[in-house]
Amino acid sequence: MTTETQTIRSANPLTVILTSGGFIFVLRVFLGALFVYSAINKVGDPRGFGVAVRAYEIIPIALSNLFALSVAWGELVAGVLLVLGVQTRKAAAAILWLILSFVIAITITIVRGLTVDCGCFGNEGGHSTGYGLIIRDLFLMVTAIMVIHFDRGTLSLGRLSGRKG
Amino acid sequence: MKFIKDLAGGFVLLIIAAVIGVAQNAVRGNPVKLILEAPRVAERPADETHVDRVKSESDEPAHHRDPSDVSKEQLQEMMATGMTFVIDARGEEEYTEGHISGAINVPYEKFIDYYQALTDYVPRDASVVVYCTSITCDLGDRLIIELKLDGYENVVLYRDGWEEWSESDLPVETGAWEY
Structure with missing residues (x-):
């Protein structure tokens, strides 16, 4: 931990809380x-999720499934x-990639004037693409970045087994 | 630098997960086809949006028609044989308010919810006509893609759809589809 970081933390209690092991564990x-x-839902019903993917009209049909x-x-x-x-930072980075792809897909549908079921939790229906979903995904991206940067292995299996994330 | 390394690690993790998914799909009872053969449907320019299609309708009404599309006269003839299934791709509310007599409702946006009913009711070798609201509605095109991917081969689109049919004093019904 650098002296600079220590200075910031001591000066800003909110930063101390937001980057604490407990808070990052919760995130x-x-x-x-x-x-x-x-x-x-998606793993249990890949056919249904394939339908949701095709509705975006971005991925070629041949590769949609x-x-x-x-x-x-x-x-x-x-x-x-x-x-x-376990492998916490890599897992959070994988989720960051996934969310980034969702944001790009939703943005493209908005620009193209399409409204589709987002397929966020499989083909469950009821959630259409729109700006609200982008805001939600941006919030999740920030969460993933915080985990990547500040995770200290609090209550993690990786730490208990002596591995780094 | 560490962040970039983590991002690369995350990408590798996604590839490993995809391999696991493909392996699991291979051993499951009802696997999905990994590489699909794209069905032939009415094509439109790749960069065209739904909005563009609506705008272009007044200039060139037939621009997006496909040779396999059927007219209302052809649809009437097909219905008269009693061998054709007519599917309304619009939402439940629109269908309930009014639909072509004898048509069943498979809303594209709820395709998976209706999948079981559809496959129970309509044999895969049946003659099927799909319709939506009008030429500006692309739910029919999308439903046809899903039907063809699922093995329905004789599927065509009545592109002028509900608007033309209901304005032509042809048989219509109201009420939800009971299946």
Whole structure:
């Protein structure tokens, strides 16, 4: 830890709280659990998620199922690793990539004037693409970046087993 | 630098997860096809948006029609044989307010919810006509893609859809589809 960081922390109690091991632990488990929950429907019903992917009209139809399967399992694996605290920074980075792809896809649909079911939690319906989803995803991106930067392995399996995240 | 390394690690993790997903799909009971053969449907320029299509309609009404599209006269003939299934791709509310007589409702946006009912009701070798609101509605095109990917081969679009049909004093019904 650098002297500069120590100075900032001592000067700003909010920064101390937001970067504390306990708070980052909460963010880590929240983000991981959210993505595990999101992945369950998709992994169980890849056909349905393929329909949701095709609705965006971005990925070529030929590759839509492969992409859907990859996203679903990416969410599941990264989410489980985050909850457990194993390879934490890489798992958070994987989730950052996923969210970035969601933001790009939603932005493209807005620009093209399409409204589609977002498929955020599989093909469950009820959530259409729009600016609200982009704001939600940006919030999740900030959460992932905070985990990547500030995770200290609090209550993580990786730390208990002596591995670094 | 560390952040870049983490991002690279995250990307590798996603690739590993994708491999796990593909492997799991291979051993599951009802695997999805990984590489799909894109069905032939009415094409439109890749950079055209839904809004562009609406705008261009007044200038060149037939611009986005496909040779396989059917007219209302052809649809009437097909319906008269009693061998054709007509599918309304619009939402439940619009269908309930009014639809072509005998048509069933498979809203594109709820395709998966209706999937079981659709496959129970409509055999895959059946003659199927899909319609939406009008030429400016692309739900019919999208539903046809899903139907063809699922093995329905004889599917065509009545592109002028509900607006033309309802204004032509042809048989219509109201009420939800009971399946």
